[in-house]
Amino acid sequence: MNVLIQLSHPAHYHLFKHTARELIDHGHHVHILIKTKDVLEELLKSSGLPYINILPVAHRHSKAGIALDMLIRDWRILRYVLRHRIDILVGSTPEVAQVGWLTHRHRINFGEDDAAVVPLYFKTVRPFAQCLLAPVSCNNGDLESRTVHYPGYHKLAYLHPNRFTPDRNVVSRYFDPSEPYFLIRFAQLTAHHDTGIHGFTPQVAQQLIQRLTPHGHVFITSERPLEHELEPYRLKIDPADIHHIMAFATMYIGDSQSMAVEAAMLGVPGIRFNDFAGRIGVLEELEHTYRLTVGIPTSQPEQMLAQVDEWLSDLDLRATFAERRQRMLADKIDVTAYFTWFIEHYPESRTSVWTSR
Secondary structure, rough: OEEEEEEEOOHHHHHHHHHHHHHHHOOOOEEEEEEOOOOOHHHHHHHOOEEEEEEEOOOOOOHHHHHHHHHHHHHHHHHHHHHHHOEEEEEEEEEHOOOOOHHHHHEEOOOOOOOOOHHHHHHHHHHOOOOEEEEEOOOOOOHHHHHEEEEEOHHHHHOOOOOOOOOHHHOOOOOOOOOEEEEHHHHHHOOOOHHHOOOOHHHHHHOOOHHHHOOOOOEEEOOOOOOOOOOHHHHOHHHHHHHHHHHHEEEEHHHHHHHHHHHHHOOOOOEOOOOOOOOHHHHHHHHHHOOOEEEEOOHHHHHHHHHHHHHHHHOOOHHHHHHHHHHHHHHOOOOOHHHHHHOOOOHHHHHHOOOOO
């Protein structure tokens, strides 16, 4: 089977990297197409997985530019699908649905954001989608009838214990992991669905650092440029090592949704400080069912700092979160194993029951 996997964000690389390798090991031909986005190409180069960059030009941030880029990708993927006789397209992009529909190929869109949170994505997918695969905590709105839900999260595709074992030796390449440290993340917040969404300001970031530094080292990983006074805290690492570093952190605080979920998968106490708090099904489940994260809107910086203070005073914090993580894992599946099965047995897998756990 010829499988096309489209990646448009570093998170998509992590989502599909193990599934791609399993499909290759099972004798399938996997074609990975990407665009230039942050460290995506760097991660693929390090992985050894073959890929083709179909849009090496920097992403345009205006709505007209985003639409133009999508049309360019549609055209290039369309030609690729026909030339290489692709059987099925998978990914988290509109192009998977659009090109699959145009070429009458099977197609699966993977997502973990509710329809209400990413309305433009759903608008571009709705007329063309064949099947959407999403966690049980997601609400895909009027595409629910075309959605297959599974008990898991995107981040478990690569952070499930079957797929990832934290290694202190990796952390030791950069600093001493036996000393307490905190990981702060600043997201770009410039995507179309981030309109009106805010995160950390330099002032609030400074207040947070002042709270944390008496208790350990502070490291910042950032998609956006850092102010001069924050630059000394920047974490300079191989992007492929970030999850090892996160796994041993005392605490994670950031305005990134993705890294908040990753922290929860690893049992790391995490606070997400942005205006998506209370709006995303996956994070709501992790917060209220498993108590593995806390979401606080940017209008309440004092509450965020108070939560940090409360956790700093809790000597059993990591042990408590480890127990909560085990409860979560007991309810969820090995997502990569499920993805591989679902793709290999598609379209019958849409109505079949997967029994392996």
